[in-house]
Structure formats: structure tokens, C-alpha cells
Amino acid sequence: MKKFRKVLDGLTTSSPGGTIGSPSCGSAAGTPTAAPTPKEIDVQETLVSENFQLCKTVRHGFPYQPTALAFDPVQKILAIGSRSGGVRILGRPGVDCYCQHESGSAVLQLQFLINEGALVTACADDTLHLWNLRQRRPAILHSLKFNRERITFCHLPFQSKWLYVGTERGNTHIVNIESFILSGYVIMWNKAIELSTKTHPGPVVHLSDSPKDEGKLLIGFESGTIVQWDLRAKKADFRIYYDEAIHSVSWHHEGKQFMCSHSDGSLTLWNLRNTTKPFQVTFPHGKIQKDGRKESCKPILKVEYKTSRNSEPFVIFSGGLSYDKAGRRPTLTIMHGKAITVLEMDYPIVEFMALCETPYNNEVQEPYAVVVLLEKDLIVVDLTQSNFPVFENPYPMDIHESPVTCTAYFADCPPDIIPILYSIGAKHKKTGYSQKEWPISGGTWTLGSHTYPEIIITGHADGSIKFWDASAITLQMLYKMKTSKVFEKPRPGEGRAAELVEEDPFAVQMVSWCPHSRLFCVVGISAHIILYRFSKNDANTQIVSLEVRLQCESEDVITPSENENNPCFSEPGSHSPQPHQQHAASPGSGTSEGIKDSVPCLKVKDRVVRVPPGYQAELVIQLLWVDGEPPQQITSLDINSAYGLLAFGNCNGLAVVDYLQKSILLCMSTLDLYGAADPYQRLTRSPRRNRQSTSGSTQTHTHTHKLITVHPLSKMPIMFIHYIQTTASYCVIYFLFFLKGPGRKLSLPTDLKTDLESRENSFSRSRSSSVSSIDRDTKEAITTLQFGESFARKNDTLPTPCLWVGTSLGVVLVIPMSIPTDQEERMEEPVTIGPSGAVLMLKGSVLRFGFLDCMGALIQSPYEVWRDLNAPEDPDRPRRRKLVHFSPSSSQDACGEGHLAVLCSERQAKVFLMPSQSCLFVHNITESSFVLRADVVSVCNSVCLACFCANGHVMTLSLPSLRPLMDVNYLPLTDMRIARTFCFTNGGQALYLSSPTEIQRITYSQEMCDNLQEMLGELFTPIETPEAQNRGFLKGFFGGNAHTFDREELFGEAAAGKASRSLAQHIPGQAGVEGMKVAASGAVGELARARIALDERGQRLGELEERTALMMTSAETFSKHAHEVRVQWYYFRLFLEVV
Secondary structure, rough: HHHHHHHHOOOOOOOOOOOOOOOOHHHHHOOOOOOOOOOOOOOOOOOHHHEEEEEEEEEEOOOOOEEEEEEEEOEEEEEEEEEEOOOEOOOOOOOEEEEEEOOOOOOOEEEOOOOOEEEEEEEEOOOOEEEOOOOOOOEEEEOOOOOOOOOEEEEEEOOOEEEEEEEEOOOEEEEEOOOEEEEEEEEEEHHHHOOOOOOOOOOEEEEEOOOOOOOEEEEEOOOOOEEEEOOOOOOEEEEEEEOEEEEEEEEEOOEEEEEEEEEOOEEEEOOEEEEEOOEEEEEEOEEEEOOOOEEOOOOOEEEEEOOOOOOOOEEEEEEEOOHHHHHHHHEEEEEEOOOOEEEEEOEEEEEEEEEOOOOOOOOOEEEEEEEEOOOOOOOEEEEEOOOOOOOOOOOOOOOOOOOEEEEHHHOOOOOOOHHHHHHHHHHOOOOOOOOOOOOOOOOOOOOOOOOOOHHHHHEEOOOOOEEOHHHHHHOOOEEEEEEHHHHHOOOOOOOOOHHHHHOOOEEEEEEEEEOOOOEEEEEEEOOEEEEEEOOOOOOOOEEEEEHHHHHHHHEEEEOOHHHHHHOOOOOOOOOOOOOOOOOOOOOHHHHHOOOOOEEEEEEEOOOOEEEEEEEEEEEEEEEEOOOOEEEOOOEEEEEEOEEEEEEEEEOOEEEEEOOOOOOEHHHHHHHHHHHOOOOOOOOOOOOOOOOOOOOOEEEOOOOOOOOOOOOOHHHHOOOOEEEEEEEOOOOOEEEEEEEOOOOOOOOOOHHOOOOOOHHOOOOEEEEEEOOOHHHHHOOOOEEEEEEEEEEOOOOOOOEEEEEEEEEEOOOOEEEEEOHHHHOHHHHHHOEEOOOOOOOEEEOOOOOEEEOOOOOEEOOOOEEEEEOOOOOOOOOOOOOOEEOOOOOOOOOOOOOOOOEEEEEOOOOOEEEEOOOOOEEEEEEEEEOOOOOEEEEEEEOOOOOEEEEOOHHHHHEEEEEEOOEEEEEEEEEOOOOOOHHOOOOEEEOOOEEEEEEEEEEEEEEEEEEHHHHHHHHHEEEEOOOOOOOOOOHHHHHHHHHOOHEEEEEEEHHHHHHHEOOOOEEEEEEOOOOOHHHHHHHHOOOOHHHHHHHHHHHHHHHHHHHHHHHHHHHHHHHHHHHHHHHHHHHHHHHHHHHHHOO
């Protein structure tokens, strides 16, 4: 077996060459099927399985469906829980950690062990978890599963190891945080309330210890009952029965008052001296009506009562608005003295929390900010300024500002592109933020040594595009642009676009970006393409509009004899029509019968517009309606700045546009591209008769048109393909929809629902050369395109510019082109396109092309070096095009002529030697599933083929031998969002949209996994706990025994006994060996922490000595003063007796 593998690795064979697409292409992985000689192919593959490991790196964006919030006031880190069981922990920019509960249960509540580097989570499956945050990858240390009662509320006092847990039955249990074992001490609901009470008080909704005495526990029940329980005496100090349901309770720091929020929109203030009735009842937003009654208000879901040393207390609450106005936005109200400020929010409030200077609940709180967790946003309000401005959020929480419809990922970008985009984008940033520093500033993070420029591009449903700096596993917005500005605003309910896409006619389907030439191309859902150029200067420009008629009639059948007499390609240059002006028909007048024809979906602005620096639109290409049928969505796109060409296709055919001359070079149906080289025996379809078939039309003035119904597009089952093509120069992203049924509207990618089973079944039939006929109704879509220097025919001796075309039936066409090389000739002479050359075949829809030289190095597409066309003219240095070519013949001295072509479809991968078109290797990637994404990427100074399958497997194959290097069952395709947004990039990285609001980045490189610990931030930093305020000798002496309360004495096993085993089950943590390695390799390992703890203990002992000395001095002073008072009193009494 080892010898056989060595034969495969050698990439040489002595078997005779086989014909392309014949059965000689075997199905075994990495099977050699042709006869390259050692002189032609001599690739030393360096990648092995040990170079690959799959793991998650970081998650960006807003936590989807948040449920809980917590803050550590000493470490200054924030935790957010979500409905899917995720926990995001945030600190200073760069400190961002994601944890996931294996159960996937919703997180109900979060509790930090303040300044201890630990977090308690309470989940909806009635399980408590203790997370260790003293490592870069947090892990669960203990879990406690409640079997008979449901958890409703938790409370952990500061510097306590005993957690109070309230349940739905109204009972309160106590858990030891260190051992995660339940105490035998239980506060039963029937003991908490009076025996005479006949009704159950409801679930526990609040637990808190009294600031005045830690031995007193305040318990709030949902029904309105409040009990203060004396933990030592095991009895109730007082009971309050209120008519309205309670939602939350907040103490005054002195422990003499507390405030409650209720379901009727009221706030009640209670004084412990008299608990028979509330000291104060207020309806903050309730107005008195004419009849004297208070208007009904919504519940106040939470209230916080915070004191300030230099001003009036803050009362902060959510909800409580009156019911009189429907559709009012959610609000957060801040009452400060007599001033009431109402802050309107864009989304419902999930939770909020006031950030205070001290962690002690018995000190003046001094709130300085409020963290507000909304359903789709995170806001921090500055309380130190009277106008309450918000802080500028340093985290990328607005990825979902408009739903994400496509993504692109670029690693190792040119180093100058990020500063340029940031400088342009910074000019359009919002203002009015608080000038203070972001208050969530915990943790530590440093820029690792293994960093390089990375950019993520997101396209959105509203037509906006966002560029993000993704270097060093962070994410920061660089630049935002809106594609909708190119078009006139469509009037509501008017125009064909309104029926084609009801809400988002500008939604982005795919993007193509060349970082070197800075050309940017956007494809929209309304069958339009926008070409942008980058400029540092503003300009006055008029956008050129091209309209292309690309439609195929399935009923128009041409016999084989007709097809022979009508070749699809005529003389070179005949498909290079000169632009001519054409006015589209007005609504309802496309034909004599009133059917729309030659009408685009959107209207381009036909006037001169002022465009700011950044990306500026130069050309808009739109597909036209034909005989009342809408244009099919564009499924593939490629642009090449060196050639000045743009190619795109859909299920009807292919079009090539010269964007330098603003002309259409080719517009042809897919079937006509084959000519006599069609590999299938079938009846052909022609473009519509009496309509434009082989040429497009250019139009610079467009009009608005009204759309009618959308006709059925195909009889194929619903199918969805999203293709990502990424190299160092270009990236293309596309979607392919085949819709079924009459009158169905084109759905946005965000709303597309598909049946994966039918998707797989539709591709279950074989697409090998044995196929004799194809269903006449099946439209062969163009699924992938790529420009490059290649060989179109077997007898070619030199590479020429070519367009590689892949189709949904597994056919690959190579189309040669003749492009003038001189700059002046290029702007005047036409580009000619020759007849199709090579025809290669694979199983399944073609997804990806890649080109290697005969040494195995990746050949990049040629590009033009960026030049600013709007910059002032310099007579000494005229602006000329500077092209960079990566010709496959540039390194052929040692290995002969030709190059390797890597082709990947949804079932299969093949490697061909060009120009001989010999199939060197073939590998059947999957039989039971299908490939969703494939890309030729650079990893560890070599190249490989990376694939993501619908069954969740992530695979890598060596190149060119196609040996399997990695196959990991990573992520089952449970949501088409993942399929739409998954993309690979160089450096062994990938990303996908894990939820509608979050981007998950992963790596499949062992090297990056090894360096990940260095790149991640530290959540815990050793900080000394702030000292409690000096209460004074007399206040401490006469202020009660709050500091003598010993919970261990009450709750320990010796005093309280053991809890029932059936009540809760202890589950040890699943951190495992990997978690131990992570903890050991962290900056704060066990040894370091032990040393730090020892130092802290020594410091505390020293402080204790100092405090003891101070107390002795204070006692001596007090004794001295007392003696003086006693002497004075003695003499005073003597004086009185004498008098």
C-alpha cells in the first residue's frame, strides 16, 4: 500500500493517454489517467495531513437572539447570553471570546464571580454551569442539573462562594460554587410566606442580600409577595403582600429602602421601618385622565436604584409607557432628581445594567454608564453628561444593519489598501458620541507576530457594501458604499422591479474585487451589474448604461441539420457590435398587445452626478425583459483589469463586455457556445427569433417601466448554488436559483427556502460521457467563469488570453480571445473572440477553476496596476496602463511548455495538462452529497484544493495529485445561509454566516491553530480587589454584625446536612486535555496564578497588619479621649456639688 501511494505521489505513469471525458477517467481518488513524462511534470508536493487541522478562531457581530447580560465591575468585561446557548465575552477591542453550551439550551441568567475569573450560567434546561475564564479558551469546570425544579433566578453575593438559586416552585436553594454541590439549607416557599396564606406566591423572580446585613435575604415572588428571610434564625423578618405582580427589585445602598417595578407600570418605594404599605408609589409615564383615573401603562420590566455622592439618585427603568399610542418604540427612562429623560430605542430592550464604580452593594454606587442590550444592538449610555450621549461601539455589532446576502474573504491583501479605505471611510463616520473612553475595557490583547492584511466584504439586502479590516482576528469597518445611489428611486408599487423583488430591488447577489487594480463589480438581484473604480478624488461623472438582451426560448427547436448550417460563431469581430443608442419602450407599449419588451428592471441616473472619493460607478449593465418575461438572475461573473473585459452568465447564456470601450463583445445562448463540439446528443435551442441573439445593445438613456407578472422560469426543482472563487487577485460570489411554479416571484437569498433532499436528487443522475440525451426543458446555466492566460487548443504553442466557462451540466469550454496590446490600439481596436476550443467534462455542476504551472505553483490572473483616473494630470508622468502578467510560459525552461488546469465540480475534481488536454488525475469527492464551495488556496507556501460539502464535511486535496489530506465532519448544512456565505481564502482560513447577525471564522491550517493562543486575547488579568470604604470606628462598632456573617457555618454540610440526591445531579466539566494545554500555555498559567495568589495573600497579610495597627492606634486614641471626658465629667460633678 505504501509503495502504491509513492507511485501516486510521483505524478508519473507510463500508461497511454486517454481521451477527455471517456471512461478512462477512473473514480478512484487521485487516479492517474494520462501520460505526462517526467520532463513535463515534476512537482514536489510538500503538503501532508499533518499540515491541516480544523478549528474555530473567532466570531464577529452581534449575538443572535440575546437573552442575558452580566458585567464584572473590577475586570471590566461584559458577558452576553443567547437563546441558542452561546455566550459572548467582550473586553477591550481585540478581547472577544465565544463559548457554546453543548446542550444548545437558552441562557437564562449570567453571574460573574467578580474578580475571580469565573462565570456562572443558568440555562433553560435547568442546569448551572461554572466557566473558567482564566484561559484564552474558556471551559466548563462544573455543571449542576436540577431534576425536579425549574430555575428562575440566581444571585451570587460579592466575595461569596454560595449561590442562591430560586425556582419556579418558589423555593430557594443554595449551591457551593467551589464544589458545585447543593447545600442542605433550603428556604421552602410555604415557610417563607405566612401559614394563613392560601395561594401559592408564584416563582421566585428576585433574590438579593441586604446591603445592611448579609445574613438577611430578600426574596421576591411573581405574585407581588416580598419576604426578607433571616438566614441565621431561619424565619421571615417581614412579609409584604402587594396587589401587582413584581418584575424586579433594587436596593438603596444603605439597606433601609428598596424599590420594586410592577406589571401596571408603577414603581413602589418601601421603607424597612414600615412595611405595611409602600413609602411611595409613582407612575412615571402614567397621566391622569379627565375622569381622574390613571391611564393604563405597560409593565416596567426592570428598575435600578443607584445613589450618587454628589447628586440625586438615579432611577433607571425599561418599559412603563402608556398604552394610548400604538407602535411606540421601546424606551429606557432615566430619572435623575426631577429630570426625566426618555431614550427611544430602535429595537426591544432585552436587558440593561448600570455600571458602577464599586463592586460593594453597601457603598455609594456612583453609576457612570448604562449598558443596554437590545434584540439587535448593544448600546452604552454615558451617565456622567446631562444629555446622556452614547459611546461609540468599537465592536462590529452592525454587520446585520441590513441582512447580509453575500460575503467575500481576502487574505494577504496589498498592504496599502486598508489605510486608504479607512481614510476614505473615516470621513463619513457619525458624530455626537461621548468623548470618554469605552468603559468595557477589560482583558489584554496584543498584535500577534503571525498577522497580515485581511479584508472581508459583505453585501446586503438594501444594496449596501461594507469593507471590513479582518487582520489579526479582529474586525473593524473600513468603508461603506450604497449601490442604490446609481439608480433613480423607484416609486412604491410602480415599475417591474416592484413585482420582481417587492422590498429589496438593490439586494447584492455577488461581488468581484481585484485588490491590485481596485476594480469592484457588484451583481444585484434585479439582473444588474455595476462596475466601480477607486479614486482618492471627487468627480463629476455620468454613468454609462449598457442593456443586454439575454433570453432563450425553449420552444424554438432547431434540428441538427439547421444547426450545422448556422454555426454559433461567425467571423472574429462579428460579435463586437458598435454601441448604438436605443430608447426602450414605454410601459404597456412594448408590443401591439401591450406586453413589455426590452425594458430593464431599474432606471439608471442619466444626468451628471457628483461622486465623493472612494468607489465611483463607471458602468451599469442591465438585462432586459423579453416578451413579458423577466430577465434571469446572473449566476456567474468574472472581471479582468488587464484585459479590460467583464464576463457574466445565467441560465440562458453568456455575455462578454469590453468595459474600456463600453461595448458588448458577445451575447450568446449556452447551447450556441458549443457549435459542433456539443458533448451531448440533443436538440438545440436558439435565441428568440426576430430578437437580438448574438449582440447586445448599448443605451445611455433609460426610462422607468411598470412590471407585470413573473412567468415560470423552469421546470427544474428548486435549486440553489452559491459559488465563491478566490485567488490573490479576484473573488467572485454568486447565487443560482431555479424556481418552479407559475407566477412565482424571485426571492431574496435571505428568504430562500429549499429542500436539500430534492436538491441532491436533482443531481443524482450521472453526467459522464455515457449520457446520450438531455431533457429538452433543462436550461444549461453558466455556473463559473475565469479569465486567464491559457491554451485553447491542443496545437497551441503559446498561451493567449482565454475565458474558461463552466456549466451546470459539468461541461468546461475554453474560449480564446485576441486583445490589442498597445494602449492606444486597445481603446480603438475591437477585441475579437474566436470559436470555442477545448471542451472538457466533469460530473456535476462546475464550481471552480485554478491554474498551476508545471512546478505546481499557483498562476494568478493578470491585472492592471491601480491608477487614479481623477487625479490631476502630470505632463511629465502621463498616466499609462501598467499590466502585470503571470504567464504559464514564464517558468517553463526547466519543465517544458504548458500548465495544469484544476477543475472542480460538485461531485468531482480533475487535473488536466494544457495544451495536450490530458487528464492527469481525477478524484470523486463525494457520492452521497455534493460540494457547495471549492477553491484553490495557498497554505504553508504550497497550494491545495479546499472543499465544503452539503453534508458538513470540510476537505482538502493535494495538488496536482488530488490526494485527500483532510476530511472533517465539521458543520451539517442546516441552514442555506451557511451555503450562501461559506468561502475559503488563502492562509488556511474560511468564514461563514453562523447566524443572521454573526460571522464565524475558522482555520484549517495546523500552523494557525498552533499560533491561535498567541492571537487570542486574555479575558482575565490579575487585579487587586478594591478596598471597602472605611466605615469609621463607631459606625463599624455600632452598625450591626454584617461582617461577622459566616455562610460556611450555616450552609456547610456540618450544619445544613446533605441535599437530596434526586434534587440535582453534579456533572464534572468536559474541559479535557486540550483545555488543560490551553490553560498551561496561557500567559496566566496555574504556576503564575499560584505565585500571584501567594503575592496577593502576602499583600493582604501586610494590609491586615497595617489595619490592626491602625485599629490599635484608634483604640488608644479613643481610650485617651474617653479618659479625658471622664475626668472632665468628674470635675464638672464636683463643681455642681460645691455650687
